[in-house]
Amino acid sequence: xxxxxxxxxxxxxxxxxxxxxxxxxxxxxxxxxxxxxxxxxxxxxxxxxxxxxxxxxxxxxxxxxxxxxxxxxxxxxxxxxxxxxxxxxxxxxxxxxxxxxxxxxxxxxxxxxxxxxxxxxxxxxxxxxxxxxxxxxxxxxxxxxxxxxxxxxxxxxxxxxxxxxxxxxxxxxxxxxxxxxxxxxxxxxxxxxxxxxxxxxxxxxxxxxxxxxxxxxxxxxxxxxxxxxxxxxxxxxxxxxxxxxxxxxxxxxxxxxxxxxxxxxxxxxxxxxxxxxxxxxxxxxxxxxxxxxxxxxxxxxxxxxxxxxxxxxxxxxxxxxxxxxxxxxxxxxxxxxxxxxxxxxxxxxxxxxxxxxxxxxxxxxxxxxxxxxxxx
RNA sequence: GGGAGGGUAGCGAAGUGGCUAAACGCGGUUGACUGUAAAUCAAUUCCUUCGGGUUCGGCAGUUCGAAUCUGCCCCCUCCCA
Numbered sequence: 001x002x003x004x005x006x007x008x009x010x011x012x013x014x015x016x017x018x019x020x021x022x023x024x025x026x027x028x029x030x031x032x033x034x035x036x037x038x039x040x041x042x043x044x045x046x047x048x049x050x051x052x053x054x055x056x057x058x059x060x061x062x063x064x065x066x067x068x069x070x071x072x073x074x075x076x077x078x079x080x081x082x083x084x085x086x087x088x089x090x091x092x093x094x095x096x097x098x099x100x101x102x103x104x105x106x107x108x109x110x111x112x113x114x115x116x117x118x119x120x121x122x123x124x125x126x127x128x129x130x131x132x133x134x135x136x137x138x139x140x141x142x143x144x145x146x147x148x149x150x151x152x153x154x155x156x157x158x159x160x161x162x163x164x165x166x167x168x169x170x171x172x173x174x175x176x177x178x179x180x181x182x183x184x185x186x187x188x189x190x191x192x193x194x195x196x197x198x199x200x201x202x203x204x205x206x207x208x209x210x211x212x213x214x215x216x217x218x219x220x221x222x223x224x225x226x227x228x229x230x231x232x233x234x235x236x237x238x239x240x241x242x243x244x245x246x247x248x249x250x251x252x253x254x255x256x257x258x259x260x261x262x263x264x265x266x267x268x269x270x271x272x273x274x275x276x277x278x279x280x281x282x283x284x285x286x287x288x289x290x291x292x293x294x295x296x297x298x299x300x301x302x303x304x305x306x307x308x309x310x311x312x313x314x315x316x317x318x319x320x321x322x323x324x325x326x327x328x329x330x331x332x333x334x335x336x337x338x339x340x341x342x343x344x345x346x347x348x349x350x351x352x353x354x355x356x357x358x359x360x361x362x363x364x365x366x367x368x369x370x371x372x373x374x375x376x
Numbered sequence: 377g378g379g380a381g382g383g384u385a386g387c388g389a390a391g392u393g394g395c396u397a398a399a400c401g402c403g404g405u406u407g408a409c410u411g412u413a414a415a416u417c418a419a420u421u422c423c424u425u426c427g428g429g430u431u432c433g434g435c436a437g438u439u440c441g442a443a444u445c446u447g448c449c450c451c452c453u454c455c456c457a
Contacts, residue, residue: 041412062411100411108413121413152411190411221410249411256410272410279409279416294404324415325403332415 002213003186006144008033008245008266014359018237018264021354024060024245026092026144027184028084031059033245034261034354036252036347037094037269038340041067043077043087045340046274047333050089056309056341057348060145061089062269065137066098066129070122074140082142094145094269095138098129099169099190100250103152103222111151113168131172132179139182147216148176150190155224162194170206177210186213188247191236194219195228200235214245217265221250230259237264254283254346254370258363261350273339278332280324283342285370289317291335296321309341310334 010022023030038045038053041064045053053061063083068074080086083093101118102109108119115130131149138146150169153162173189180187189207193199207215217236220229233248240246245267248260252270260268273283282289284304289296291303299317311320311334323331346366353362 037411039412046412047415064412067412094411096411101413103411105413147411150411216411218411223410247411252410268411270410271412271414275409275412275414275416278414281409290407292404327415329415 003182004184006184006186006213008214008243010242012355013264014354015357016360017262019261019350019354019359020264020266021351022266024092024266026060026186028090028092028144031092032351033266034347034350035059035267036257036340036343037062037267038274039269039271040087040089041271042071043068043083045336046278047329047336048274048340050087052310052333052337053089053340054091056337057344058091058340060092060094060267063087063093063095063141063143064098064101065095065134065141065147066101066118068095068141069098069127069137070120074137078140078142084142092145093143095141095143095147096249097134097138097147097149097190099147099150099218100152102150103154106154111168113171115149115172116151131175135176135179135187139180139185142182143185145186145188145214146180146182148173148187148189148212150192150218152222153192153194153219155194155219155222155228157194159194159196159199162192162196162199166192166194166199166203170203173207173212174210177212188212188214188216188245190216190218190249191240192219193232193235195224195232197231197235200232201239204236204239208239208241212244214247215240216247216249218249220248221252221256221270226255229256230263233260233263233265240264252343254343255367257343257347258350258366261347261354262359262363273343274336277335277339280335282335283339283370285342287370291317291321291324291331293321303335303338304342307338307342308345309338311338311341 005027007025008022010020012021022033024033037060038058039062043063077083077086102116110117118127120127134149149172151165153165169192189212191203193203217233220232246265247267248265250270251268252272257268280291285306296317302312303317304312320331353359
């Protein structure tokens with residue numbers, strides 16, 4: 001039996017590919033899929049207010065178990081009334097488990113069967129995460145969707161290591177599932193297996209047998225070639241059930257997003273749009289723009305003429321460049337609004353296309369016009 | 377008129393006889409960023425046909441060797457009259 005108030009309603013599957021349109025019902029409201037989810041690791045999507053998030057069409061927003069555990073601590077988030085109340089975002093939220101930090105903080109951790117020991121990057125304290133303790137933290141943080149604790153396997157990696165790690169992740173998923181008690185919180189299992197089809201298949205089958213509320217595809221977009229990533233998606237989707245949400249973790253460039261949707265993925269998240277925005281790189285209908293360039297010094301046109309976001313409706317490239325060069329935080333905010341809105345509007349277009357069975361044409365058109373060789 | 381201090385690459389600023397085509401910062405250019413240790417990081421920034429060439433206000437010297445020492449000249453800033 002699934003989480004209370006949580007289920008995916010598939011309304012249409014594109015006749016020509018795996019792309020699906022639907023509604024994800026959550027305790028904090030219904031959202032359409034496919035969906036791009038902004039990342040708010042520390043209970044804030046860096047530089048943006050919840051009102052701004054809403055204005056760009058955000059649905060689910062992520063937060064991070066590892067980071068919120070370190071600061072301010074899950075007890076404080078719980079006392080605040082849960083992460084949504086804490087950060088004043090009334091839409092659905094999801095917590096990543098810290099499995100990505102097992103990968104990204106590799107030099108600072110040690111993995112055993114029991115769990116993972118981290119050296120805090122903030123103060124050097126030793127933190128022990130187990131599949132059970134992570135669930136406990138995620139329940140206190142209180143997002144609508146929690147992730148199982150996993151190991152995000154690096155790339156490239158040997159078959160032997162991928163097998164060992166994936167089987168451990170499967171055992172961890174079971175332990176987390178058994179520990180999970182919060183009824184109005186969904187729990188997703190995370191499919192690992194590296195680039196190996198038999199491992200992906202085995203992982204999916206075992207997770208599906210446990211009956212999670214949804215399934216994530218992990219270990220992607222960590223430096224592997226594009227075709228390897230698409231393979232990993234295929235290997236997982238092939239064996240996943242139709243009626244549960246599928247979440248492709250960590251993809252944020254147009255090509256990955258659209259190829260994921262074509263393969264039947266419902267949810268995607270990524271720090272890319274917000275991070276590169278802070279670094280002055282913008283995704284636009286004209287291709288990739290780096291706002292720091294001197295050529296924009298006296299460019300009084302909008303960043304993206306075709307974009308309907310607050311930034312593009314009200315400000316010029318010259319002003320954005322000025323803010324960036326002056327290290328003014330308002331620039332990071334305006335550009336984060338834009339990049340998120342750009343991606344979300346592309347995904348909105350994808351939803352409309354799926355309903356009309358023309359997603360593949362839509363994808364090819366978008367990729368031809370803005371994707372790939374234009375650099376994002 | 378008298379006195380003092382200066383003129384170094386786009387800008388600011390180190391350097392005060394060889395290890396200096398010249399630190400460092402800014403500015404410029406190019407790139408990276410994908411379940412956020414990231415408003416971060418990397419490369420490059422006199423010219424070059426990549427062999428080399430021309431530099432530290434100008435000219436002339438001293439020296440094996442000068443941005444660095446000497447002489448003259450030009451310019452700038454400040455103080456006193």
